[in-house]
Amino acid sequence: MHPNFEGKIDPRTREAKLLASIDLKRLPRHIAVIMDGNGRWAKMRGRPRIFGHRAGAESVRSILDTCTRLEIEAVTLYAFSTENWKRPRSEVSGLMSMLKKYIRSELREVKAHNIRFQAIGNISGLAADVQKEIQWATEQTAGNSGTVLSVALNYGGRLELVEAAKNAAAQLVASGRGLDQLSEEDIERNLYTKGLPDVDLLIRTSGEMRISNFLLWQIAYSEIYVTPTLFPDFRRSEIFEAIIDFQKRDRRYGGLKEAANK
Template identity: 50%
Template sequence: MDTTFTPNAENLPRHIAIIMDGNGRWAKQRGMLRAFGHESGVKSVRETVEACAKLNIGYLTLYAFSTENWNRPRLEVDALMSILMNSLKKELPTMQKNNIRLNTIGNADMLPDRPKKQLYDVIEQTKTNTGMVLTLALSYGSREELTAAVKEICELIKTGQLDTADINENLIGSHLYTRNMPDADLVIRTSGEQRISNFLLWQAAYAELYFTNVLWPDFREKDLHEALISYQKRERRFGKTSEQLK
C-alpha cells in the first residue's frame, strides 16, 4: 500500500476509536510475560496520540480496559493498573505540550484507589486544554453502559420527570458515557481480530471499521496513516444511495 499521506482536512474523521489488541500475543512471540506486551504498547499509545494531535483529530478514544478484563489473572490485572498509573504520570507533559484534554468513560469506581486518583488528577490538570480530547475507556463495556442508561431513564419515568413519549435517540445518547462526544467515525482494531468486543456499540453504528494484522505494540504513525487512507477512500452513505450524495 502507498503510505504517502497528505491529510485532506475536509475528509478526516472527527472521532477515531481504537481497540488496542495483540499485546499478549506480541509478548508470547518473544517468550515474555503478557505484562511486557502491555508495557511495550505504551509507546504505540504515545505515538498514536501525538500523530492524531498533529492531524488535528478532535477526539481519540482508546479501549484500554474492558469490564470483561477484570476476569483476567490477578497478576496481569495488577500489572495493567500499575502501567496505567505510571503512564498517566509520565505522559502528562506530552498532553500539556500538545494541548490535549484527558477524559475517561466506563465505571471508573471499580479502579484501585491509586490508579483512579492518578487518572482524575491528570483529567483535572488538563481540563482547560482546548485541543484533542483523549478518552480512555477504562472498566468500560458498551452493554453495561446501555444498561445503566436504561436504568437512569426508567428512574426518570418512575419519578414523573419524563414520559415514555419523550424517549428518542437523542435522549438515550444523553445518558451514555459519551454524551459530550460525537459518535465514532473510524474504529480501528489491531492484531487481525475482526470484532468490536463490546466497544461503543451505540456510538459506532455508522462508523467505518478498519482491521489490521499489526499487533498493538508494533502500531506506529504509518499504520495510522494507512487506516486513514482506507477511510478516505470510502463512501459514507448513512443509509442513502451514492446518487443522493452526489
C-alpha cells in the first residue's frame, strides 16, 4: 500500500487492488480532465442540470485527494468553456455561484494538501465577484509547493493559441528580432499553462470522443482515456483505472522503439 493512502483505502477492496497495479515510478506528471456528463446524470434522476454540477463537486474532491496523494505534479480541470455562455442563463448563473462557494469552502482543504491554485482562460471576461474569489484563492495558495491545480474558466484552446501568438510576436518585435524567428518556446512561454509540463494523460468522462477545444497545444502527445462514467460518478477507482491504462500505452512521441527498427 502506498503510504499516502494508508488509512484511506481498505486493503481488501477493489481500490486497493487497483492501486497495487500502478507502477508508482511511471506516473503521469500532468493529468487533465474534461468533466462531462453532469447534465445527463441529473436528467437521469429527473433533476435540473445544476444538480449534476453540484454532484460533480465531490468528484473534483476525489480527483484532487487522489492526485495529491500520488504526488502528481499538475492537474487541470475543464470547468467552463468560452462556448458554455450559450447555455441557459439560469444554468450559467448557478455555475458561477457554485464556483464562488466551492472556492471558499474548499480552500482550507486545498491549502492542507499543499495545492497551488490557478485559474486559466479569459478570466477578465468573468464577473467581478468571481474574479475576486479567484484572485483571493490564487494569492492564498501562491506559496504552496505541491500539485498545481489549474481550473479552466472561460477557456478556449484556440483563443489561448491566438493570444499566445500575439504576445510572442510583440515580444519578438520589442527585442528587435524578426517574426521569422518565432519558435515553439516563444509560444509556450505565453500559454496559460507556462511553467507546467505538457499533459501526459487526458481523461474525458461520459464517453464522448471529443477534445472540445481544450489544451490544444498541451495535449499534442497526450494519451487520451475516455470512460463512459458520467462525471458525478467518477471517483478514485476510475482515476486508478485511467492511470493503469496510461501505463499500458507505448509512448513513442512520433518515433519508433529501437527494437522495432532492428
